[in-house]
Amino acid sequence: MQYRYDGTYEGLLTVIFDSYANRRRATSITTDSPEVQLALSSCRTTTDKSKADRVLKKMKEICGKKVSLFFFKNFLSEKEEREMNIYRFIQRVIRENKNVLGDFRDPLIVEMQRTIKQVDREVHRMHAFVRFQETTDGKYMALIRPDFDVVPLIGPHFVKRYPGFEWVIYDIQRHKGIHFTEGQLVYVKGNALMKSELSHDDLTGREKAIQGLWRTYFRHVSIGERKNDRLHVQHIPKRYWPLLTEKNE
């Protein structure tokens, strides 16, 4: 049967729980959207955290702790097939009652592991491409626009690295972010605190000076004799340029 859920991770796991409880296999799992709501046979599941936890617990028993990140990252990839992939993986684990995470002979697992790699690469890119800018209200603001919904994954790295001042990392496309203040990491959504753009007037004088120095440095470390645009763009695809200080004068 066709299942629908609210688009949250717990919601998805709830659906999977229900499909087993009702013994009605899922043929599709989709999020609420106007088009899907028209589909008559689909049933909307109410998210239930305890059901979600039970699914995870069972999976961890069989596959080990790593499996929860495996699911969560696949979920954050926002790929169209993500729900059914997770569902099909769980089906196989239940059927065979063993940890199949390393079975690279199975195309489903190859695909899901590839997704993990892509999500991890995006996390790594965000660790690299975040650019904090000191704003006049005393915060350090970074705007990002990642390929996947990686905001929930990047917090710990920055907390470890920058525990000493207040900062914000904000996804301008998904309108959500993380705010580190007074030793706490807070998730924020479409908050008034956030801006999708920083204007010249938002920045401190020192900030502008440091940005100038950074651009100068960046210009000078290139070896002219070795210029290689193809390689350059391969490492920093153009879609990231607008938010990189050194790529904007």
Added chain:
Amino acid sequence: MTERVLEKLSILSDAAKYDVSCASSGSVRKNTPGGMGNATGMGICHSYTADGRCVSLLKILLTNHCIYDCAYCVSRKSNDVKRAAFTVQEVVDLTVEFYRRNYIEGLFLSSGIFRDADYTMERLVRIARDLRQIHRFNGYIHLKAIPGASEELLHEAGMYADRLSVNLEIPSEMSLKKVAPEKNYASVYKPMNYLKESITEYKAEKKVSKKAPLFVPGGQSTQLVVGATEENDFQIMKLAGNLYDEQKLRRVYYSGYVPVSNDPRVPALGSAPLIRENRLYQADWLLRFYGFTVDELLSEDYPDLDLDLDPKMRYALRHPGEFPVDINRDPYSRILRVPGIGVKSAKKIIRARKFGKIRMEQLRKLGIAWNRAQYFLTDGGVPARLLEKDPALVEGRFLSLKGRTDQLKLFA
């Protein structure tokens, strides 16, 4: 910060850029209370230069004034370039401000020799100390150990730095004498040996007590300039192998000589030997991660790496008897030798075959470079496609693909 700092930064980053080591990996340093930064052991490239190199560290010279006159160096005394010198405070401030904005992983500080070795080293050490002690900076610090500096200073540098490097620069002493008459190998090996011993001691101490201080946790590295003098690849890789085995270096960097000089002691090259440099890195990679030895890759009879084929492919074609490798039976070390299979895919194969036999079709989808690997593999059933009687045929195929294969990319 002022216009003056801007100008110094231009001059002193320009002068430092031919120094190749960008890597900030290999050191783990945790944040301390009230401090800033950490080193995760992974290293992050925060940006890439227009020529596609990683920008990970603020890589600058403290000064490009120098009392020496090494022919291959832009900063040599006799060269007519603009000179500048940072103050200790300026370097500290730049590092902290860049780091705070997530531009960099840390600082890579080198210097021309100003007045004498100790005088220069003393300033490098002071910068590292201020960063660690005043700013409680826990990001990455790589310092150049100046040959001839006192052991006390080297030791202090080791207490603050994640990595220290003493550069050999020229791959043989004979050539070194020609291009850098004031230098000799002894003056480079002396600090290298001192650091090697201290690192070993501190490591042993760390094993006994967790509280023992860090001493150059990222180890030592060195750089070899390639193409400025006449050594062949066999000589260079022999030296590198020795530096890894005997001197316990963590990295050897190869720098294709960029003709910065019209000094008659070095060749007037048209352009930097980029492909050769890349091949040396590939060979180096094979030594460190793939279990190859220098003598397997090169010999008196084959003294140079092939510019047209990567060294792993070259090795496989020269040793057809060692193939095909059976992906279902052969050990990890043999699977690693297959061209087109990297460390990650080799590990995947080992994991996957525990679930049952891997068939060729499944292998193709596993993320290996099939176009290269196919000739050297079997799954036990399907015979290998290695054109065993005639490796030249396979070779011919790859040479004709040359234009398409990505020559400047290190294999996975």
